[in-house]
C-alpha cells in the first residue's frame with residue numbers, strides 16, 4: 243500500500259542520482275519521485291575527458307532531464323540546491339537565471355519526506371597556490387568545454403605561428419595520474435592527431451606538442467593494481483607522453499608548474515585532476531561530514547539524520563569487509579542505487595525502512611581507457627575472487643560497455659539500443675574531433 247504523499251527528493255542527477263530517479267520513477271511515478279539538478283542536461287561524468295579533448299560533443303551526448311523525467315516518470319526541478327532545513331524537511335533552491343541575466347525561476351523551497359543527496363564532487367586543489375586560478379578541473383561539462391575551447395584556440399594560434407617560429411612548442415600539463423589524468427592524456431593524443439588531419443597541419447603533435455603527466459605517488463593509477471599502472475605508463479610513454487611520478491606540484495602559474503623540489507615545467511594549458519572533495523555547503527547542513535566535506539553515512543547509507551541518505555562521491559560510506567571508506571567511483575554510485583531502491587520502495591509504501599543487511603560493495607574490478615582502441619583493466623573473478631588483467635581492444639570495449647550500462651539503467655533497453663545506433667550513424671557524418 244503506497245503512502246499517499248511520501249515524496250522522495252533526490253538532489254543531483256549524475257551517475258548515481260539519475261539512475262535512482264529513473265528506476266524509482268518507473269515504479270512510483272512523478273508524485274513520489276523528484277529530481278533536482280542545477281543543469282538541464284545530463285552527461286555521464288566519466289565522459290568528461292572526451293568532452294575536454296573534443297572527441298565527444300556535449301550537444302549530441304547530453305540527455306535532457308525534462309525528456310528523461312517524462313520518459314521515466316519522475317518530476318524534474320531545475321535549480322541549484324544551496325541549503326537543507328532538516329527540521330522543516332525542505333530544500334532551498336537558488337534562483338535560476340538565463341544567460342542574458344533574466345530570472346527564469348525565483349528562489350524556491352521544496353518539501354521532502356526522504357532526501358537523497360547525490361551532488362557528486364569537485365576537484366580538490368589542496369590549497370596549492372595558483373591552482374584554482376590557472377588550472378582547469380574537469381568537474382563539469384562547462385569546465386570540460388572551457389578546456390576544449392582553450393586548447394583549440396592554442397592549437398590554431400600555434401599552427402599560424404609555426405611557419406615563423408619553427409621551434410615553437412605547446413605544453414600541456416596534467417596534474418594527477420589517476421584515471422581522469424591518464425584517460426585525458428590518452429584522449430588528447432588522439433584528438434591532436436585528428437586536429438592535424440582536419441587542417442592544423444603546420445603542427446606535428448609528436449614534435450610540437452608536449453603532454454606532461456605529473457603524479458605525486460610513486461606510480462600512476464596508484465589506487466589500482468601495479469600491473470595496470472605499468473601497462474598504462476608504457477602505453478602513454480610509447481605514444482610520447484612524459485610521465486613523472488613522485489612529483490608533488492607546489493604551485494601553478496600562468497605559464498609554469500613548480501614542484502616541491504623547485505623544478506619547473508612549462509605549461510600553456512594545465513588540467514588539475516589530483517583529488518576530489520565534496521561541495522563545501524554540505525558542511526553547513528548540521529550533518530556529520532569528513533575533512534573533504536563528504537556526508538558520513540552508515541552501512542544503510544543514512545546520514546546522521548535518518549531521513550537523509552547520501553550516495554556517490556558526496557558520501558563517505560564504510561567499505562564493509564575492508565578497511566576505510568568506499569572509493570569515489572561510478573561503479574560504487576551505481577551499486578548504491580541498487581541497494582537504495584529497496585530502502586526507498588519500503589519508505590514510499592510506508593513499510594519498514596531499514597532492510598536487515600547494510601550496503602555491501604562488490605568490486606568487479608576497474609577499467610581505464612588509454613585511447614580509442616586500447617584500455618587496461620583488472621577484473622575480479624565472481625567465483626574465484628581473483629583479479630584478471632585485461633589489456634587492448636577488449637579492455638576498451640569493456641570500458642565502453644560501462645557507459646552503455648548507465649544508459650541502460652536510465653533509458654531501458656530499446657532507447658539505449660536506438661541511441662547507440664543513432665550515435666554510430668551520426669558519427670559517420672561528423673568530424674572525429676569537435677572543431678567549432
Ligand SMILES: Cc1cc2nc3c(=O)[nH]c(=O)nc-3n(C[C@H](O)[C@H](O)[C@H](O)COP(=O)(O)OP(=O)(O)OC[C@H]3O[C@@H](n4cnc5c(N)ncnc54)[C@H](O)[C@@H]3O)c2cc1C
Pocket residue numbers: 253254255256257258259278279280281286287288289290291321322323324360361362363380381421422425521553554555556570571572573574575609610
Ligand atoms: C574525467 C573523469 C573520468 C572518470 N572516469 C571514471 C571511470 O572510468 N570509472 C569510474 O568508476 N569513475 C570514473 N570517474 C568518477 C565518476 O565520474 C564519479 O565517481 C561519479 O560520477 C560519481 O557519481 P555521483 O552521482 O556521485 O556524482 P556526479 O556524477 O558527479 O553527479 C553529480 C550531479 O549533481 C549535480 N549537482 C551538484 N551540485 C548540485 C546542487 N547544489 N544542486 C543541484 N544539483 C547539483 C551535478 O550537476 C551532477 O549532475 C571519472 C570522473 C571524471 C571527472
